[in-house]
Every structure is written in C-alpha cells, then in structure tokens.
Amino acid sequence: MMIKQHYTFLFPLIIGAFLRFFRIRENIYFDGELGHNYLAIKNFISAGIIPLIGPPTSHTWLSFGPLYYWIFGPILALGGYEPIIGSYFFALIGIVTICVNFYVVKKLFDEKTAFFSSFLAAVSPSWLFLTRQARFFSLILPLSYLYLLFLTYSISKNTRYLFWTGIILGIMLNFHFSPLILIPGTILVLYFYRSSFSLKNYAQGCLGVFIPNIPLLLYDFFHGFSMTRQLVLWIPYRIFGFVGLYPKNTADQTIISGNISSLFTFISNSFLPMRGITLISIIIGSALLLFLILRSRFISKSSAEKKVWHVILALSVIGYIGIFLHGNPPYHYYLPLYPFPILFASLALVYLWKKYKLITITLLGVLAVTNLLFYFSEKWFFIPQIKQANSAVPYSLQNSIVQTVINDVDGKKFSLKRVGPLDQFEGNYAQNYQYLLWLSGNEPVPKAQIEYTIFELEESVTVKKTYE
Structure with missing residues (x-):
C-alpha cells in the first residue's frame, strides 16, 4: 500500500518537474x-541594509x-546575481506547490482527489505561466493551500489553528494584497461557527496576521502611517466607485462583461492554453460552475465534509465577488483562488471515475x-529568439542589446532610456536592461552626456545613441 501511494504521488510530480x-x-x-x-536586492545587500519594505x-x-527580499535575496x-537563479527558484516553488496540493487535498478529501488535482496542477497552463514569470507573488499559491487547510482545521479540529491561519494570511500579504479577498469569506465562516470560538481565539488570529507584517508596519510607523492611511481610503474608494457612489471605476457594461470574461478565462486557463473568452472556455467554466452548484446541494451529512465545503464555498464564491x-x-489577482478550479474539477473527475472510468481516462488523455x-x-518551449508582436x-x-551598448560605449559613463510597452512606469520599465548592464x-548613471534609448517595437528591438 505504501509503495502504491508513493507511485500515485510521483507520477504528477515527475510530469510537473519536467x-x-x-x-x-532557453x-x-x-x-x-x-x-x-x-x-533593489542588489542595492540592499551592497549597502548592508535589512529592508523593512518589499517590492x-x-x-x-x-x-x-519585505519577506520576498529576505527569502530570495541571499539565494540570488x-x-x-544571475537572473536564471529566479527561474530555478520558482520552478522549484512550482514543484513544492504540487506537493502541498497533494498533501492538503488528501487531508481534506482523499487520495484519488489528491492525485487528480496534482495531475491537473502539473500540466496547468496558468500554473506553468506563473512559474515561468518567476514573480514574487507566485509564493501565494502554496500558501493559499495551507490557509484553506488551517481555516478548515480551526473549525473542525482545534480553534488554535486560527492563529496559524492568521500567520499564513500575514505571510501572503507580504507577497501581494490579493489575499485580502479571502477575509470576507473567512469572517463568514467564523461567524457561522462562532459558538466554537472565544475572543481569545479571534485575538490570536489577528495576532497571526500582525506578526509577519511587523517590518512593514514599522516602516509605515516611521513614515507617519502614510501607506496605512491611504490603503484604508483606497478600499472603500474602489467599492464605492464600482457601485456608482463615486465617479471612478463605476460598473458599466464594459467592466461587467470584462469581469465575467476574466472569470471564464481564469477557469479555462487552469486546464487548457487559451487567450480570451472562447466557446471552449464557456463550456469548461459553465460545466465547472454547474458541478459546483449541484455538488453543494448534495453535501454529505457528515459534519467533517460539511465544514470543508463551507470553507471552500465561502472562500471561492465570496473571494470572486x-x-x-x-x-x-x-x-494575478486571482492567485488566492488558483486552487479552486483544479479542486472542483478533481472532485468531478472522482465522481466520473466511479461510473465511467474510460470516459475519465479519455478526458485526461x-x-x-x-x-x-x-x-x-x-x-512555449521553442519560442523564437526574436521580438514578436x-x-x-x-x-x-536582451543580452544582445546590452552587449551592443557595452561594445559601443567603451567604458564611458552613459544613461539609459526605454521606449515601449509600460514605459510610463518608473525608469521607463528598463530595469531589466539596467540590471544586465550592472x-x-x-x-x-543618471543624466550622463551619452544616452542610449532602447526601442521595443512590435517586431523588433533597436538601440539609439544620443548626446546631451
């Protein structure tokens, strides 16, 4: 039995690693x-500074x-300081996430659901794209599984797990603020099971959120809580704007259709590589939502299963709202919800497997x-090494452009600019070239007599030299 369990786990793990x-x-x-x-990491390390804020x-x-800088800085x-280190690190995080998925899903459901979900995660286009991007917010994905597990355990096993639920949320908020969408669903779950908790438990949960954010709060304290004040104003501003109480970001046909389209794209890209909303994405999204509705109506009377489903439905549905x-x-705002399409599809596959094994194997194939x-x-694997639209x-x-600049400037001081997508952001969004040059x-350097401008056009990249 033990050997069989290892093989069950290794199959999606090997595929995912490959x-x-x-x-x-390449x-x-x-x-x-x-x-x-x-x-930023290079500057902090060279200055011998422990940062209190992150990206x-x-x-x-x-x-x-700052947790991303603290974790990845020494590794880089x-x-x-080679950029390939980030690619390797987040590829490893992708493998760890498959392992965490298997462990958590097996704990909450069963081994068959864990296998199906791990296989789907291993081959998921959206999960692989997240890994390739090597962005710090990718760290939210494995943590979101632990959040789901600890919140479920806090209402089904021991209320002390609420502290660890808070810790995980606090850590996730170091990597992105999108996990804030989990809070309303969490509050609903805690209210529904309020008889199980004391004020001490709630305080422990809040303390858990607070602890990983102490460095950021210290930084904000030394700067007059400017971030906290503006964040407190920003959240109702987004909500009031959406419902029309403030003339900004008000919901209209374009925004609402864009929201719905993004949901179906998110669901379908969890399984198949697609761009935009298509007939297949509508079919996949509708089938998954239909299964969720039907399955939630026939939840077992088992107290343990009810609690798992209450947590899953609260986090996924209210999170999407x-x-x-x-x-x-x-x-990437969907990151805290990444586990759910995979999980719901796996539960559907387990149900299908019981009656129609051949159909299940065909679908997966x-x-x-x-x-x-x-x-x-x-x-994907064999992307042409030229600029494409x-x-x-x-x-x-990028390295070729950098080498062109180095050969031409011949050791003199120079400035760098970039013209292309997102060049309205700080540094003309040229920090990748700046880093490779460093x-x-x-x-x-700023304001040198010699200036190089990199032009990223639709199907070409050129560099132009000018003198101030």
Whole structure:
C-alpha cells in the first residue's frame, strides 16, 4: 500500500518537474519589473541594509512587505546575481506547490482527489505561466493551500489553528494584497461557527496576521502611517466607485462583461492554453460552475465534509465577488483562488471515475495531449529568439542589446532610456536592461552626456545613441 501511494504521488510530480525545468535556460522570463526587484536586492545587500519594505505595487504610495527580499535575496546573491537563479527558484516553488496540493487535498478529501488535482496542477497552463514569470507573488499559491487547510482545521479540529491561519494570511500579504479577498469569506465562516470560538481565539488570529507584517508596519510607523492611511481610503474608494457612489471605476457594461470574461478565462486557463473568452472556455467554466452548484446541494451529512465545503464555498464564491468589485482585475489577482478550479474539477473527475472510468481516462488523455502539443511548440518551449508582436523580448535578445551598448560605449559613463510597452512606469520599465548592464560591470548613471534609448517595437528591438 505504501509503495502504491508513493507511485500515485510521483507520477504528477515527475510530469510537473519536467514541464517546469525543461529548456529553462532557453526560456528565461526577464522584464522591467523583475529587473526592478533584483536591483533593489542588489542595492540592499551592497549597502548592508535589512529592508523593512518589499517590492512596490502599481500604486507609488504602497509597497508589499519585505519577506520576498529576505527569502530570495541571499539565494540570488549566492547564485552570482544571475537572473536564471529566479527561474530555478520558482520552478522549484512550482514543484513544492504540487506537493502541498497533494498533501492538503488528501487531508481534506482523499487520495484519488489528491492525485487528480496534482495531475491537473502539473500540466496547468496558468500554473506553468506563473512559474515561468518567476514573480514574487507566485509564493501565494502554496500558501493559499495551507490557509484553506488551517481555516478548515480551526473549525473542525482545534480553534488554535486560527492563529496559524492568521500567520499564513500575514505571510501572503507580504507577497501581494490579493489575499485580502479571502477575509470576507473567512469572517463568514467564523461567524457561522462562532459558538466554537472565544475572543481569545479571534485575538490570536489577528495576532497571526500582525506578526509577519511587523517590518512593514514599522516602516509605515516611521513614515507617519502614510501607506496605512491611504490603503484604508483606497478600499472603500474602489467599492464605492464600482457601485456608482463615486465617479471612478463605476460598473458599466464594459467592466461587467470584462469581469465575467476574466472569470471564464481564469477557469479555462487552469486546464487548457487559451487567450480570451472562447466557446471552449464557456463550456469548461459553465460545466465547472454547474458541478459546483449541484455538488453543494448534495453535501454529505457528515459534519467533517460539511465544514470543508463551507470553507471552500465561502472562500471561492465570496473571494470572486471581491475580485468582481475591483473591476476588470489583472490576472494575478486571482492567485488566492488558483486552487479552486483544479479542486472542483478533481472532485468531478472522482465522481466520473466511479461510473465511467474510460470516459475519465479519455478526458485526461485529451487534456494532456492538447497541452503537450502547445508546450512542445514555438508558443512555449521553442519560442523564437526574436521580438514578436504582443510578446516579451526574449532574454537572449536582451543580452544582445546590452552587449551592443557595452561594445559601443567603451567604458564611458552613459544613461539609459526605454521606449515601449509600460514605459510610463518608473525608469521607463528598463530595469531589466539596467540590471544586465550592472551585471556586466557597466551600470548606467543618471543624466550622463551619452544616452542610449532602447526601442521595443512590435517586431523588433533597436538601440539609439544620443548626446546631451
């Protein structure tokens, strides 16, 4: 039995590891935002400073906590500051996430559900894209499973798990603020099971959230709580704007249709590689939502299963409402909800397996073949190393541009600019080039007499030299 369990676990793990590490050097993802993060790490380490804040958000007045810098900074430094270190690190995090998924789903349901969910996670396009991006917010995904487990345990096993639920939430908030969408559902669960908890338990949960955020709160304290004050104002501003009580981001047909489209895209991309809303994404999304509705109506009378479903439904449904109220959210705002489409599909597959094994195997086979055909194409593993429309600049091409600048400047001081997508952000979103130039011993300086401008056009990347 033990050997069988190991094989059950190893199959999706091996597939997941292969898909995350195959041709990893040829497909390094490196953009201005990653360059910004790596430059910050380099600057903190060279200055001998322990940072109290982490990466900035899209709002200039708000930053995340420093845990990403604390965790990844030493790893990047030990790896010689090479960008490939980030790719390897987050590929490993992707493998760890599959392991965490198997463990948590097996604890909450059974081994068969754990196997199906781990297999789906291993081949999921959205999960693989998240790994390739090597972004700090990827760390939310394994933690969201632990949050689900500890919250369930707090109402079914021991109320002391509420403290660890808070700890996990506090850690997640260091990597992104999207886990805030889990709070309303959590409050509903705690209210529903309020007879099990004391004020001390609630205080312990709040303390758990507070502890991982002490560094960020200290930084904010030394700066007059400017971030806290603006964040407290920003949340109702988004909600009031959406419902029309404030003339900004008000819900209209475009925003509402965009929200619905993003939901179906999120669900379908959990299983198949798609862009935008399609007939297949509508079918997948509708089938999954229909299964969820039907399955929730026939929850076992078992107290343990009821509690698991109460937590899952509260976090997923109310969590999505939070995303909906945000209005046309970026894709990574769904991160705390990533486990749920995989989980719901796995439960449906277990139900199907009991009656129609051949159909279940066929469905999984079609999904696996479809995804593998996508991965072993020029769209994933064998991306052309040239600039293409609507695509990132390949890492090898970035290095070629950097080498062109180094050869031309011949050791003189120079400034750097970039013209292209997202160049309205800090540093013209050129920090990836700046980082690679620093790594080569030729870091740009502000306002030098020589200036290089990198033009990222739709299908080409060029560099132009000017004199001030």
